Amino acid sequence: QVQLVESGGGLVQAGGSLRLACAASGGAFNMYTMGWFRQPPGKERDFVSAISWLGGLTYYADPVKGRFTISRDNAKNTVYLQMNSLKPEDTAVYYCAATRSRGGTTPEGYNYWGQGTQVTVSS
Numbered sequence: 001q002v003q004l005v006e007s008g009g010g011l012v013q014a015g016g017s018l019r020l021a022c023a024a025s026g027g028a029f030n031m032y033t034m035g036w037f038r039q040p041p042g043k044e045r046d047f048v049s050a051i052s053w054l055g056g057l058t059y060y061a062d063p064v065k066g067r068f069t070i071s072r073d074n075a076k077n078t079v080y081l082q083m084n085s086l087k088p089e090d091t092a093v094y095y096c097a098a099t100r101s102r103g104g105t106t107p108e109g110y111n112y113w114g115q116g117t118q119v120t121v122s123s
Contacts, residue, residue, distance in 0.1 A: 002027035002112040004096045009117030012086055016121070020081040022096030022114055029077040030054065033103035035110055036070065036081045038092035038119075045095065047105040049081060059105070063089070086121045094119050 008020040022034070035050040049070040050059045058070050069082040079096065094117050097103075097110035 002029075002032065002098050004098060004112055004114035006094065006096045006114040006117040009094060009119045011120045011122065014087055014121055014123050016086050017082070017084045018086065018119060020083065020094055020096075020117060020119075022079045022081075024077045024079070024098065027098075027112075030074040032098040032100060032112075034070075034072060034079040035097045035099075035103050036079075037095045037097060037107060037110075038090075039095065039116075040089075040092040045107050047107075048094070050103050050105070051079060061105070083119070086119075088121045088123045090119060091121050092119060093117065 003026045004022055004024055006022050012018055036048040037045050038048050039045040047061050051070045051072050055072050067085045072079040096114040098112040099110045103109045
């Protein structure tokens with residue numbers, strides 16, 4: 001059983017940056033594919049990015065390509081999401097997710113979820 005805790009959200013102006021972190025406990029972190037999803041108010045939860053067990057493979061949703069970077073530090077049991085050039089449309093609750101499988105780009109591919117962290121980008 002893996003527990004995930006996100007941090008790093010907040011309020012930022014358009015064009016600014018934030019770095020989200022997700023600390024994992026209770027499992028063999030380096031055996032989990034990790035993902036980030038986001039859920040804007042009144043909308044569905046959408047895929048943002050994912051990273052493979054050892055970090056060799058990364059995936060990004062089209063709206064964030066070139067602006068967001070996912071990384072992981074297996075020694076610290078933490079996955080990060082560096083978000084640059086933020087836009088108002090990036091405003092959402094951001095969730096960290098984990099799975100022992102390949103994961104993929106849908107929420108159904110992940111078994112474990114954090115509580116979410118709010119990111120608000122003002123124009």
